[in-house]
Amino acid sequence: MGLDEDFEEIVAKVNKTMNDFLQGDAKELYEASRYLIQAGGKRLRPLVVVLSSKLLGGDIERAILAGSAVEILHNFTLIHDDIMDQDTTRRGIPTVHVKWGIPIAILAGDLLHAKAFQLIGESIRGLDGNTAFKVLDCFSRSVIIVSEGQAMDMEFEKRWDIKETEYIEMIRRKTAQLFACSAYLGGALAGGKEEELGKLFVYGEKMGIAFQIVDDILGITADEKELGKPLYSDIREGKKTILVIKALERANQEQRKLIISGLGSNDPDKLRATAGLLAELSLDYARDLALKYHSEAIDSLSKIVPRSQDALNGLISIADLVIKRRK
Amino acid sequence: MGLDEDFEEIVAKVNKTMNDFLQGDAKELYEASRYLIQAGGKRLRPLVVVLSSKLLGGDIERAILAGSAVEILHNFTLIHDDIMDQDTTRRGIPTVHVKWGIPIAILAGDLLHAKAFQLIGESIRGLDGNTAFKVLDCFSRSVIIVSEGQAMDMEFEKRWDIKETEYIEMIRRKTAQLFACSAYLGGALAGGKEEELGKLFVYGEKMGIAFQIVDDILGITADEKELGKPLYSDIREGKKTILVIKALERANQEQRKLIISGLGSNDPDKLRATAGLLAELSLDYARDLALKYHSEAIDSLSKIVPRSQDALNGLISIADLVIKRRK
Numbered sequence: 032m033g034l035d036e037d038f039e040e041i042v043a044k045v046n047k048t049m050n051d052f053l054q055g056d057a058k059e060l061y062e063a064s065r066y067l068i069q070a071g072g073k074r075l076r077p078l079v080v081v082l083s084s085k086l087l088g089g090d091i092e093r094a095i096l097a098g099s100a101v102e103i104l105h106n107f108t109l110i111h112d113d114i115m116d117q118d119t120t121r122r123g124i125p126t127v128h129v130k131w132g133i134p135i136a137i138l139a140g141d142l143l144h145a146k147a148f149q150l151i152g153e154s155i156r157g158l159d160g161n162t163a164f165k166v167l168d169c170f171s172r173s174v175i176i177v178s179e180g181q182a183m184d185m186e187f188e189k190r191w192d193i194k195e196t197e198y199i200e201m202i203r204r205k206t207a208q209l210f211a212c213s214a215y216l217g218g219a220l221a222g223g224k225e226e227e228l229g230k231l232f233v234y235g236e237k238m239g240i241a242f243q244i245v246d247d248i249l250g251i252t253a254d255e256k257e258l259g260k261p262l263y264s265d266i267r268e269g270k271k272t273i274l275v276i277k278a279l280e281r282a283n284q285e286q287r288k289l290i291i292s293g294l295g296s297n298d299p300d301k302l303r304a305t306a307g308l309l310a311e312l313s314l315d316y317a318r319d320l321a322l323k324y325h326s327e328a329i330d331s332l333s334k335i336v337p338r339s340q341d342a343l344n345g346l347i348s349i350a351d352l353v354i355k356r357r358k
Numbered sequence: 359m360g361l362d363e364d365f366e367e368i369v370a371k372v373n374k375t376m377n378d379f380l381q382g383d384a385k386e387l388y389e390a391s392r393y394l395i396q397a398g399g400k401r402l403r404p405l406v407v408v409l410s411s412k413l414l415g416g417d418i419e420r421a422i423l424a425g426s427a428v429e430i431l432h433n434f435t436l437i438h439d440d441i442m443d444q445d446t447t448r449r450g451i452p453t454v455h456v457k458w459g460i461p462i463a464i465l466a467g468d469l470l471h472a473k474a475f476q477l478i479g480e481s482i483r484g485l486d487g488n489t490a491f492k493v494l495d496c497f498s499r500s501v502i503i504v505s506e507g508q509a510m511d512m513e514f515e516k517r518w519d520i521k522e523t524e525y526i527e528m529i530r531r532k533t534a535q536l537f538a539c540s541a542y543l544g545g546a547l548a549g550g551k552e553e554e555l556g557k558l559f560v561y562g563e564k565m566g567i568a569f570q571i572v573d574d575i576l577g578i579t580a581d582e583k584e585l586g587k588p589l590y591s592d593i594r595e596g597k598k599t600i601l602v603i604k605a606l607e608r609a610n611q612e613q614r615k616l617i618i619s620g621l622g623s624n625d626p627d628k629l630r631a632t633a634g635l636l637a638e639l640s641l642d643y644a645r646d647l648a649l650k651y652h653s654e655a656i657d658s659l660s661k662i663v664p665r666s667q668d669a670l671n672g673l674i675s676i677a678d679l680v681i682k683r684r685k
Contacts, residue, residue, distance in 0.1 A: 055502075060509040111468060115461035134442035134512060137464060138505055141438060144468065145501035148475050152494040157487055167479040167494070174472035175382075178465055182387040185461060 037345060038078060041095070045077040048099040052146055063131045063139040064146075068106050070122040071259075073356075075242075075349060076101045079213040082345040083231050088338035089221025093154050097166070097220055100150035101213050104170075107143035108177055108209075110136055115185065116268055123259035144174070154220065165219050173212040180205025187271040191279070191291070198276055199240065206246075207239025214346075230331050234346065237328035242353045244321040247272035248314065249358065251306040257358045263302040266309075269295035273320065277313035286312070325354050364672060365405060368422070372404040375426040379473055390458045390466040391473075395433050397449040398586075400683075402569075402676060403428045406540040409672040410558050415665035416548025420481050424493070424543050427477035431497075432536060434470035435504055437463055442512065443595055450586035471501070481547065492546050500539040507532025514598040518606070518618070525603055526567065533573075534566025541673075557658050561673065564655035569680045571648040574599035575641065576685065578633040584685045590629040593636075596622035600647065604640035613639070652681050 049068055055061045077098030084094035112118075113126040114136055120126060128136035151170050155163040183201040187193050214235030218228045249258060250265040251274065265272050278290055286308055293305025328350050337343040376395055382388045404425030411421035439445075440453040441463055447453065455463035478497050482490040510528040514520050541562030545555045576585060577592040578601065592599050605617055613635055620632025655677050664670040 055506060057506040057509040057513075059513070060506065111464050115464060133460075135509070137438050137442060138508055138512075141435075141467075141471065142502060142505040144471055145498050145505065149495065149498035149502065152491060152498055155487075156491050160482075160484055160487055160490060163487060163490055164479060164483050168476065171472050171476035171479055175469060175476065178469040178472065179382060179384040179387065182384040182462070182465055185465075186384075186386070 037341065041078055041081045041098070042074045044095045045074055045081075045099050045102060048095055048150075049103060052099070052103075052150060053143075059131070059135065060138055060142060063127055063135050064142050066130070066139075067110060067122065067127060068103070070124050072102070072106070072122065073352075074102060075353070076105055076209060076213045078349055079210060079235060079238075079346070080217040082342045082349070083214045083217030083235075084221045085217075085339050085342035086231075086335065086337050086346065087218050087221035087223040087227060089217065089223075093220050094217050096150055096154035097216050098213070100147045100154060100170070101209065101216070103143050103150065104147035104174065105209060107140045107147065108174075108181070110140040110143070112181060114140075115181070116264075118260065118264060120260045123256070158220075162219060162222065166216055169212050169215055169219070173208050176204045176208040180208070184270070188269045188295075190271070193271045193276055195273070195276055198271065198273055202240055202243040203236065206243040207236045210239030210242065211235035227335050230335050233331040234328045234350075237324045237331065238350050238353055241321045241324035241328065241350070244273055244317055244324065245354060245356065247274055248317050248321070249356075250274075251309055252314070253357060259358060263306055266293055266302050266305050267295070267297060273317050274309040274313045277316045278309045278311075281312045282308070321354060325350055364668065368405055368408045368425070369401045371422045372401055372408075372426050372429060375422055375477075376430055379426070379430075379477060380470075386458070386462060387465055387469060390454055390462050391469050393457070393466075394437060394449065394454060395430070397451050399429070399433070399449065400679075401429060402680070403432055403536060403540045405676055406537060406562060406565075406673070407544040409669045409676070410541045410544030410562075411548045412544075412666050412669035413558075413662065413664050413673065414545050414548035414550040414554060416544065416550075420547050421544050423477055423481035424547055425540070427474045427481060427497070428536065428540050428543070430470050430477065431474035431501065434467045434474065435501075435508075435536075437467040437470070439508060441467075442508070445587065445591060447587045450583070485547075489546060489549065493543055496539050496542055496546070500535050503531045503535040507535070511597070515596045515622075517598070520598045520603055522600070522603055525598065525600055529567055529570040530563065533570040534563045537566030537569065538562035554662050557662050560658040561655045561677075564651045564658065565677050565680055568648045568651035568655065568677070571600055571644055571651070572681060572683065574601055575644050575648070576683075577601075578636055579641070580684060586685060590633055593620055593629050593632050594622070594624060600644050601636040601640045604643050605636045608639045609635070648681060652677055 053061055053065045080098035080101055081091060081094040085091065109121065110127045113121060114128045114133055118126055119129050127139055151167060155166050180201055184205055187201065211232045214231035215228050218231040251263065253262065255262045279287060282290060290305050290308050293301040296302060329347060332346055380388055380392045407425035407428055408418060408421040412418065436448065437454045440448060441455045441460055445453055446456050454466055478494060482493050507528055511532055514528065538559045541558035542555050545558040574592065578590065580589065582589045606614060609617060617632050617635050620628040623629060656674060659673055
């Protein structure tokens with residue numbers, strides 16, 4: 032089977048699992064909880080779970096359950112983040128709180144959060160206690176770390192002195208941890224050795240950091256329709272992306288003033304001017320940085336003896352996709 | 359050891375466990391997540407977990423972990439509910455979103471939710487897979503059911519034709535499920551038989567229903583200072599409490615008009631008039647109903663052969679407390 036067909040089959044199974052699990056008699060609530068998931072998404076995290084499991088010779092059905100849990104968890108964080116960041120569009124459609132109001136959006140996120148844990152529970156059913164504990168602990172620890180990352184992200188909006196190391200630590204928590212956990216989980220469900228799980232974790236973590244850097248880049252370079260959300264929203268929200276941090280470091284007095292006046296602004300001209308300066312001063316740097324993390328991810332993967340060459344190729348091609356994506 | 363000292367020792371251990379688990383370097387976030395927990399609370403749910411475990415001869419330390427998990431979970435739901443219901447005071451202090459803003463309050467709730475699962479994971483560490491699955495499944499299922507109950511509660515605000523059976527089903531999900539799960543969890547951790555766990559579940563569920571009915575009653579009869587939140591907030595929010603449902607059933611044309619005009623109102627005179635009518639028309643009924651569920655709870659408990667008479671007495675006295683409480 033070719034790579035694309037293999038991916039499609041996994042994604043179809045994950046979509047079915049998620050849909051089956053997100054049914055209940057509180058109609059509006061369940062509708063709101065399925066809405067963003069059904070609107071699209073690349074399903075990169077479940078692919079990482081399933082292929083990491085296959086890489087170490089694991090059972091696909093368990094990995095599908097765990098992959099669905101991770102994707103549901105991811106969507107819960109998106110719904111709550113959109114409320115916190117007051118974002119109104121995602122995946123080309125109104126965000127959940129815009130469509131249903133903040134109370135239902137909070138509750139839909141909470142429901143997805145709990146459903147994710149229920150699914151993780153299903154994925155470890157019947158496994159030995161040690162493996163089950165490892166999987167559950169990694170999963171709950173991840174939500175904690177992601178929440179900490181989101182808090183750092185919001186705190187950074189108020190600061191002007193963010194260093195690159197602080198930024199990397201923030202995105203390691205906010206974005207990379209869930210990719211790292213996805214790879215780790217898949218391997219753990221397959222009964223992988225601690226050393227192999229560590230390498231899978233690093234693969235996911237480095238790829239996740241690359242993913243967020245590319246996200247920052249797409250925020251000023253993407254085609255708005257393809258991206259599915261407004262361009263420059265990071266700038267409007269005053270987010271301290273790697274582009275902002277590096278541009279502020281390299282800017283002269285005048286450029287610095289312009290960048291700062293655009294951050295947190297609602298004026299389209301100012302936003303465009305700031306985006307232009309970020310592109311000029313830091314786009315190349317950010318692209319190189321993403322490539323560096325991408326190659327570190329591949330490097331970590333190459334140290335594992337694969338039980339399936341297909342799975343190895345799949346994991347490499349996901350890392351490539353993360354770098355080359357346009358949305 | 360006397361009952362009160364026994365309770366105090368459990369509560370002290372639960373408080374220490376929660377405090378130890380709620381530490382991290384995202385300072386503001388962790389402070390917001392500890393705030394409501396440290397402001398008080400009766401710790402009824404952890405007491406139910408620990409005493410149910412002791413009743414079936416279980417290990418106290420495991421039950422303390424699970425009890426702390428339940429209490430953290432409960433506080434997560436309170437923080438998010440207060441945002442949804444726009445409540446500004448709880449336990450005599452400003453609610454989390456009033457003090458820190460909605461974004462941090464959402465995130466603090468999410469963090470507590472994840473921490474609760476981490477703690478439940480700790481409580482089942484090293485247990486056989488079957489018991490571990492039972493505990494985890496009951497826990498995640500509870501959050502799902504509680505979310506559904508909250509959705510029903512919000513939907514009921516828009517309807518005038520709520521029947522008593524619908525109300526009981528709503529509070530069974532929103533409030534009673536977590537009490538039921540607390541008793542079940544404690545018993546499951548002790549390795550109780552399925553039949554015993556079922557009886558514990560019913561004890562918790564019936565007590566939880568009584569708890570919510572008493573909550574509805576206190577909303578119009580309590581001393582405001584003692585209660586720690588504004589009187590009549592249920593009426594102001596248009597909640598369909600058992601008092602409202604029964605009063606509407608018994609009211610004449612004129613009384614019905616008055617009650618309806620008070621529900622969802624901000625006018626203190628209207629609120630007071632509606633509260634007066636509720637007291638006149640349905641207070642006795644609600645009190646009798648709470649007593650009925652209280653005695654069904656005790657009844658279910660009496661069918662279990664206790665391994666500890668102290669634990670049995672403790673569980674009975676918690677059910678009594680639920681009925682007699684003034685806040």
